[in-house]
Amino acid sequence: xxxxxxxxxxxxxxxxxxxxxxxxxxxxxxxxxxxxxxxxxxxxxxxxxxxxxxxxxxxxxxxxxxxxxxxxxxxxxxxxxxxxxxxxxxxxxxxxxxxxxxxxxxxxxxxxxxxxxxxxxxxxxxxxxxxxxxxxxxxxxxxxxxxxxxxxxxxxxxxxxxxxxxxxxxxxxxxxxxxxxxxxxxxxxxxxxxxxxxxxxxxxxxxxxxxxxxxxxxxxxxxxxxxxxxxxxxxxxxxxxxxxxxxxxxxxxxxxxxxxxxxxxxxxxxxxxxxxxxxxxxxxxxxxxxxxxxxxxxxxxxxxxxxxxxxxxxxxxxxxxxxxxxxxxxxx
Amino acid sequence: xxxxxxxxxxxxxxxxxxxxxxxxxxxxxxxxxxxxxxxxxxxxxxxxxxxxxxxxxxxxxxxxxxxxxxxxxxxxxxxxxxxxxxxxxxxxxxxxxxxxxxxxxxxxxxxxxxxxxxxxxxxxxxxxxxxxxxxxxxxxxxxxxxxxxxxxxxxxxxxxxxxxxxxxxxxxxxxxxxxxxxxxxxxxxxxxxxxxxxxxxxxxxxxxxxxxxxxxxxxxxxxxxxxxxxxxxxxxxxxxxxxxxxxxxxxxxxxxxxxxxxxxxxxxxxxxxxxxxxxxxxxxxxxxxxxxxxxxxxxxxxxxxxxxxxxxxxxxxxxxxxxxxxxxxxxx
Numbered sequence: 001x002x003x004x005x006x007x008x009x010x011x012x013x014x015x016x017x018x019x020x021x022x023x024x025x026x027x028x029x030x031x032x033x034x035x036x037x038x039x040x041x042x043x044x045x046x047x048x049x050x051x052x053x054x055x056x057x058x059x060x061x062x063x064x065x066x067x068x069x070x071x072x073x074x075x076x077x078x079x080x081x082x083x084x085x086x087x088x089x090x091x092x093x094x095x096x097x098x099x100x101x102x103x104x105x106x107x108x109x110x111x112x113x114x115x116x117x118x119x120x121x122x123x124x125x126x127x128x129x130x131x132x133x134x135x136x137x138x139x140x141x142x143x144x145x146x147x148x149x150x151x152x153x154x155x156x157x158x159x160x161x162x163x164x165x166x167x168x169x170x171x172x173x174x175x176x177x178x179x180x181x182x183x184x185x186x187x188x189x190x191x192x193x194x195x196x197x198x199x200x201x202x203x204x205x206x207x208x209x210x211x212x213x214x215x216x217x218x219x220x221x222x223x224x225x226x227x228x229x230x231x232x233x234x235x236x237x238x239x240x241x242x243x244x245x246x247x248x249x250x251x252x253x254x255x256x257x258x259x260x261x262x263x264x265x266x267x268x269x270x271x272x273x274x275x276x277x278x279x280x281x282x283x284x285x286x287x288x289x290x291x292x293x294x295x296x297x298x299x300x301x302x303x304x305x306x307x308x309x310x311x312x313x314x315x316x317x318x319x320x321x322x323x324x325x326x327x328x329x330x331x332x
Numbered sequence: 333x334x335x336x337x338x339x340x341x342x343x344x345x346x347x348x349x350x351x352x353x354x355x356x357x358x359x360x361x362x363x364x365x366x367x368x369x370x371x372x373x374x375x376x377x378x379x380x381x382x383x384x385x386x387x388x389x390x391x392x393x394x395x396x397x398x399x400x401x402x403x404x405x406x407x408x409x410x411x412x413x414x415x416x417x418x419x420x421x422x423x424x425x426x427x428x429x430x431x432x433x434x435x436x437x438x439x440x441x442x443x444x445x446x447x448x449x450x451x452x453x454x455x456x457x458x459x460x461x462x463x464x465x466x467x468x469x470x471x472x473x474x475x476x477x478x479x480x481x482x483x484x485x486x487x488x489x490x491x492x493x494x495x496x497x498x499x500x501x502x503x504x505x506x507x508x509x510x511x512x513x514x515x516x517x518x519x520x521x522x523x524x525x526x527x528x529x530x531x532x533x534x535x536x537x538x539x540x541x542x543x544x545x546x547x548x549x550x551x552x553x554x555x556x557x558x559x560x561x562x563x564x565x566x567x568x569x570x571x572x573x574x575x576x577x578x579x580x581x582x583x584x585x586x587x588x589x590x591x592x593x594x595x596x597x598x599x600x601x602x603x604x605x606x607x608x609x610x611x612x613x614x615x616x617x618x619x620x621x622x623x624x625x626x627x628x629x630x631x632x633x634x635x636x637x638x639x640x641x642x643x644x645x646x647x648x649x650x651x652x653x654x655x656x657x658x659x660x661x662x663x664x
Contacts, residue, residue, distance in 0.1 A: 055556035065591075170502035170536070171516070174527035178520035181513040184503070188510035202504070203614070204591040207561070210549050218546040222539055229539070259397075259536040282535070 002207070003142060011129040012147045016126030017114060018127060022111060023089035024054045030093035031061070031100045033202060035166030036069050037092035040137045041160040044091065045074045047150050058082045060102055066204040067198070070159050079105060087111040092137040094121020094130055115140050135175040138163025142183050158197050165194070166201065179290040212243035216251045222261070228324055229255045232267040232313055245270065252278045262286045265324070267316055270307075280303045286327060294323040337474060343461040344479045350459060354419035354443060356386045360632070362425035363393070363432045367498030367533060369424040370399050372447070372469040374491040374607060377406045377421065379482050390414045392434050398536040401529070402491050411437060419443040424469040426453020426462055447472055459468055470495025474515050480661040489522030490529050497526070498533065544575035548583045560656055563585045564599040577602065584610045594618045596658070598650055602639075607648040611636045618659065627654040 001070050004012075019025070025048050029037035041057040048055035057075045082088075082102070088109035094116040096103040106112070112125035117140065119132035138160045142301035150156065164184060168176040184194075201289075216233040223230060233248050248268060255264035262283040268276045277295070281302045288304040297306020308316045336344075351357070357380050361369035373389045380387035389407045414420075414434070420441035420514050422428075426448040428435040438444070444457035449472065452466035466472050470492045482488065496516060500508040516526075548565040555562060580600060587596035594615040600608045609627070611620035613634045620636040629638020640648045 150654065165503070170504055171497070172502055172527065172530040176526060178517050181517035181520070185510050185513035188513070194508060195504065198504040203589040205586075205589045207552060207554055207590060210552055210586060210590065214546040214550040214552075217542050218550065220542055221538060254537075254542060257537045258539060258542065259537040310564075 008129075008131070008143070009147075012144050014127050015029075015115070015129060015144060016148060018087070018111060018113060019048070019053075022053060024085045025056075025087045025089065026082050026085040026105075026109065027055070027057045027089050027091050028093070028099045028102055028106055029057065029059070029091050030098045033059070033061070033064070033067070034092075035067060036136045036138055036163040038070055039075075039159040039161075039163030039166070040141045041091045041144065042070045042072075042074050042143050043138070043156045043163070046153070046156050046159075047145055047148060049273070050153075056081050056085075058102055058105060059276055060100065064277070066201050067162070069200045072155065082106075083108065085109050087113065090116065090125065091115040091141075092118075093117055093126070095124055096117055105146055115144070115225055126319045129258045133174075133177075135177050135180045136164045136167035138167065139177075139180060139183055142187075152190035154191035154193070157187040157192040161187055161192050161194050162197050162201060165198065206243075206247070208241050208243040209247040211241040212237060212247050213254070215241060216266070217254060220255070221243065222258075223321065224324065224328055226260055227262045227328065229258050229261045229264045230317070230320070231255060231265075232269070232317065234269045234313055235271065252280055256282060261326070262328075263288055263291075265320055267313060267320065269313050273309075275311065275313060277306045277308065277316065277320060279306075290330075291320075291323045291327045294326060295319055339524045340461075340463070340475070341479075343459070344476055346459050347447070347461060347476060348480060349378070350443060350445060351385075353617050354385060356417045357388075357419045357421065358417040358437075358441065359389045359421050359423050360431045360434055360438055361389065361391070361423050361427070362430045365391070365393070365396070365399070366424075367399060368468045368470055368495040368629060370395065370402055371491040371493075371495030371498070372473045373423045373496070374402045374404075374406050375470065375473050375477065375488045377489050378485070378491070379477050379480060382482075384423075388413050388417075390434055390437060392432065398492070398533050401532045402494060405505065407496070414438075415440065417441050419445065422446040422448065422457065424448055424450075425472075426450055426460070427456055429471055431577070447476070465509075467505075467509050467512045468496045468499035470499065471509075471512060471515055474519075484522035486523035486525070489519040489524040492530050493519055493526050494526050494533060497530065510616065538575075538579070540573050540575040541579040543573040544569060544579050545583055545586070547573060548598070549586060550578055552587070554590075555653065556656065556660055558592055559594045559660065561590050562599070562649070562652070563587060563597075564601070564649065566601045566636045566645055567603065588612045588614060594660075595620055595623075597652055597657070599645060601645050607640045607642075607643065607645060609637075609638045609640065609648065609652060622662075623652075623655045623659045627651055 029041045037042050045055045045057055059075050063071050082105040088106045094114055099299040105180050114125040114128040116130050117134040121130045142160050168180055215237040220231045253267045263286050264280045266278045279292050281288045287301045292299050292304035292306045295306045299305050359373040361373045377387045377389055391407050395403050414437040420438045426446055446449045446460040448456040448462050449466040449469050453462045474492050500512055547569040551563045553562050584598045595618050596612045598610045611624050613620045619633045620632055621631050624631050624636035624638045631637050
């Protein structure tokens with residue numbers, strides 16, 4: 001493995017020094033925790049407990065079903081545990097606003113540390129190790145644990161594997177690095193069970209999810225000479241399938257897999273009557289942030305969103321199509 | 333990377349010696365070529381050409397759309413090129429029956445070599461390097477190319493990445509090894525573009541595929557107290573969506589991802605009127621080979637198939653349900 005830089009080693013050493021003096025540590029993953037946020041927290045939490053410290057992951061939402069295998073007694077929503085901590089750590093996020101209602105607990109803790117890989121994060125703690133080049137926060141935790149002299153441990157290894165594989169899109173996203181593979185290769189010597197972890201994370205679908213995905217994708221339309229894929233999901237479909245609104249999150253990913261399209265757009269009719277819209281661009285020629293902002297939303301060049309209020313699905317569909325027409329006229 | 337064993341080194345050296353004496357080499361991937369078969373062939377073919385040899389990949393079917401990026405002028409269906417070869421190699425397969433109608437071309441070539449990782453392969457060539465522990469034939473080709481002194485080359489690297497990532501299910505299947513990650517980590521120094529390769533392989537779906545998948549998955553039924561997932565696709569659905577019969581291949585994979593099921597069963601009405609059935613088991617308790625053989629098919633414990641003739645979808649569905657009832661009665 002490539003040597004880590006002096007700067008990174010400096011950050012790690014400062015974090016270790018601070019943690020050596022800590023005795024009650026609370027870890028804060030970001031809201032809507034994912035595999036990287038929770039896996040990173042679990043790996044660090046177990047290591048801190050191995051050192052005899054009191055360590056907890058503070059949450060205020062249920063651990064998602066498909067990540068439950070990671071939480072072998074590390075997560076708590078007990079505010080008293082959080083209030084008596086001497087050290088609080090933001091993990092996989094870099095600002096208190098990313099931890100929602102837990103921010104006050106975090107802010108009242110005397111010592112504050114941050115380990116994160118999001119480029120939007122700013123220094124907000126006593127020590128901030130933020131590395132936007134890291135494919136996953138789990139990779140940073142691995143480097144920290146190695147420097148702490150952590151012995152190979154299958155549970156820590158599985159948590160780190162979960163973190164890395166989910167945030168790299170199973171090693172397919174463009175953020176994946178040489179070191180992502182080097183770390184996972186090393187974790188094989190820790191006794192990890194990648195296939196079991198992966199089955200839990202990815203093969204725990206409810207039938208309702210598969211049915212709502214089918215219903216949504218059956219509305220697929222290719223427009224603008226095949227450059228634009230659009231689809232929608234209605235409240236009626238949710239009622240008929242019994243699916244939760246969150247269970248359509250992968251529809252846009254599937255739409256994005258269409259050959260030859262420039263953009264994918266997915267409209268979701270929410271309970272309260274508004275229409276939430278996800279935009280994805282597959283092409284450098286089309287900036288979906290501009291389309292989103294034309295209908296009152298925003299985001300990044302390749303991924304953006306908007307919420308349209310006081311209109312039904314067909315009006316929203318029409319409105320979005322007009323905004324796309326404007327952007328494609330500009331792009332050509 | 334762990335040192336390769338003396339036995340493996342012996343095989344590699346024998347292959348290199350034979351290839352040094354070759355001047356016209358033809359490579360044969362298995363029928364229904366996949367990323368590992370074609371990627372392995374492309375990597376080796378380019379290396380042989382770098383050595384000044386005439387080298388071709390002999391095929392008799394079109395290269396699948398999503399793998400076209402790998403074939404930069406390596407594949408041919410010209411029988412004369414095959415007939416004038418002095419050396420023929422089975423790649424990612426280990427018996428002439430796996431190359432269909434090309435078997436006669438292969439068998440008439442004087443020198444025959446084999447590199448494969450399928451456990452069912454038997455020695456059928458002058459030199460046979462068969463390693464069922466290897467997650468992908470591409471990993472074996474990598475070791476061979478390293479031993480041949482191949483310089484880092486992005487095109488060869490991308491072909492090997494395609495081979496390894498597809499046959500390991502993006503590093504999630506239980507066949508994935510430490511060395512799979514070590515090899516890919518090394519390929520990063522060859523200038524590979526994993527995300528571009530992956531986008532081509534996985535994000536080249538036709539809309540017809542997404543529509544037929546939706547139609548098929550919308551028939552999903554959970555039976556036997558949620559232990560069995562069943563779904564079907566009819567000729568009418570193919571006609572209405574314009575999809576090809578091969579475009580439902582991933583339906584059973586999606587069904588298998590259901591939480592809590594023991595088996596998934598997918599029925600496909602074929603053009604000629606027969607019903608082909610795929611069985612997958614997620615559980616060690618249920619052997620789908622027994623269910624398949626009860627309806628005239630066969631296969632492995634976890635993956636099996638059958639074809640029912642002279643009956644319609646609803647009769648076949650009924651017949652399969654009865655066979656499942658028998659097997660579940662036995663399993664409990």
